[in-house]
Amino acid sequence: MLFSSRLPESLELNEFTKILEEKKATGHKILDLTQANPTTAGFAFASAIPLPSISDVSHRYEPAAQGMKGAREAIRGYYRDNKHGLIDSDDLLLTASTSEAYSYLMKLLTDPGDEILIPAPSYPLFDFLATLENVRPSRYLLRQDAAGHWRIDFTSLEQEISRLTRAIVVVNPNNPTGSYMTAEELKKLSDLCQAHELALIVDEVFLDYENLGGPEKPCSAIASDTTLTFTLSGFSKILALPQAKLSWIHVHGPEPTKAMAKQRLEFIADTYLSVGSIIQHAAASLFSCQGAIQKEILDRIQANESLLLAEIGVDPSLREGGWYAIINLPENVSDEECCLDLLQQSSLIVHPGYFYDFVESNRIVVSLITPEEDFRQGLLLLQSYLNSQHDR
Numbered sequence: 337m338l339f340s341s342r343l344p345e346s347l348e349l350n351e352f353t354k355i356l357e358e359k360k361a362t363g364h365k366i367l368d369l370t371q372a373n374p375t376t377a378g379f380a381f382a383s384a385i386p387l388p389s390i391s392d393v394s395h396r397y398e399p400a401a402q403g404m405k406g407a408r409e410a411i412r413g414y415y416r417d418n419k420h421g422l423i424d425s426d427d428l429l430l431t432a433s434t435s436e437a438y439s440y441l442m443k444l445l446t447d448p449g450d451e452i453l454i455p456a457p458s459y460p461l462f463d464f465l466a467t468l469e470n471v472r473p474s475r476y477l478l479r480q481d482a483a484g485h486w487r488i489d490f491t492s493l494e495q496e497i498s499r500l501t502r503a504i505v506v507v508n509p510n511n512p513t514g515s516y517m518t519a520e521e522l523k524k525l526s527d528l529c530q531a532h533e534l535a536l537i538v539d540e541v542f543l544d545y546e547n548l549g550g551p552e553k554p555c556s557a558i559a560s561d562t563t564l565t566f567t568l569s570g571f572s573k574i575l576a577l578p579q580a581k582l583s584w585i586h587v588h589g590p591e592p593t594k595a596m597a598k599q600r601l602e603f604i605a606d607t608y609l610s611v612g613s614i615i616q617h618a619a620a621s622l623f624s625c626q627g628a629i630q631k632e633i634l635d636r637i638q639a640n641e642s643l644l645l646a647e648i649g650v651d652p653s654l655r656e657g658g659w660y661a662i663i664n665l666p667e668n669v670s671d672e673e674c675c676l677d678l679l680q681q682s683s684l685i686v687h688p689g690y691f692y693d694f695v696e697s698n699r700i701v702v703s704l705i706t707p708e709e710d711f712r713q714g715l716l717l718l719q720s721y722l723n724s725q726h727d728r
């Protein structure tokens with residue numbers, strides 16, 4: 337075979353995408369409850385943020401593998417001003433996206449065939465990010481406790497640690513369960529990483545989107561220093577600017593490992609030098625828009641969550657943070673069947689739980705940043721579908 341086995345054998349469209357393409361081609365209006373692109377979701381800030389322009393670029397190119405000092409100082413200010421913790425800007429390394437940050441970390445920590453531990457349910461891109469680096473993703477479970485809150489199942493996590501495991505990935509708060517890592521979980525994770533010589537990777541892109549009515553307060557891993565810890569974040573969610581292409585890795589942990597990790601990451605970044613200088617120059621002024629951006633998003637999330645409670649009866653107090661909501665289907669309805677039916681019959685898009693590796697097969701996921709009117713109309717269609725399933 338000419339092509340690498342890191343890529344999927346088939347890149348043909350799946351059944352869902354084929355139906356969707358057909359619907360679009362025949363002029364059907366699609367109602368999409370999975371809209372997660374903040375630049376097209378009808379937010380006022382999206383056209384008001386003062387973005388830098390090409391004329392802001394200097395004629396002089398000053399490559400900086402770690403990222404420009406000014407941009408790293410602005411990020412240090414973000415952690416301080418939001419009371420997430422105090423950091424040294426020298427411990428930051430800039431990347432073009434969080435996805436790129438993961439790829440750098442896998443280059444840093446793994447050899448082909450090694451494993452990283454990823455949560456299930458969680459962000460669907462991990463499989464691709466790992467296999468493109470010749471790394472095998474193995475999964476530990478998040479489970480709902482008696483009160484319905486999603487917590488790390490440490491028994492399943494410890495069972496999955498093998499001699500090939502190099503790192504544990506945590507998403508804080510997790511997508512789509514919305515669960516924050518607790519201080520107690522962070523301590524246990526650090527202990528496990530120390531005992532097995534693993535690195536801890538904590539993805540905090542949704543950290544600021546706390547559900548104020550939720551039970552858990554955000555706990556950042558940024559100050560965690562007992563084990564080698566990489567904390568990731570970026571503009572795509574914090575400032576709802578995925579097009580800006582600015583993310584970062586914060587490196588913390590005991591010396592000399594930390595210094596060695598930083599040196600090696602800089603070597604990797606120097607090979608690509610992928611972060612544009614225009615956005616780095618603009619970082620400080622863009623952070624000044626954070627309050628207004630996050631307020632508009634949080635207001636939307638709250639409004640949609642109220643609709644979700646009123647129309648479908650989803651309890652908002654279980655969601656601790658993030659942009660997503662989980663809807664439980666009746667036991668006799670599968671996520672796959674539901675998503676295909678909704679698309680076929682009502683031109684409505686929701687995500688099946690299996691996208692996110694739910695153990696349960698009767699979960700669907702919707703985005704709470706969907707424009708409110710779309711969300712309201714979509715929930716009515718979903719409700720009438722669920723009613724028809726109850727009567728089945």
Ligand SMILES: Cc1ncc(COP(=O)(O)O)c(C=O)c1O
Nearest residue numbers: 433434435459511541570572583
């Ligand atoms: C948990 C998580 N991490 C990272 C990302 C992507 O971030 P970026 O656009 O910076 O690659 C997403 C996107 O939805 C996400 O859900």
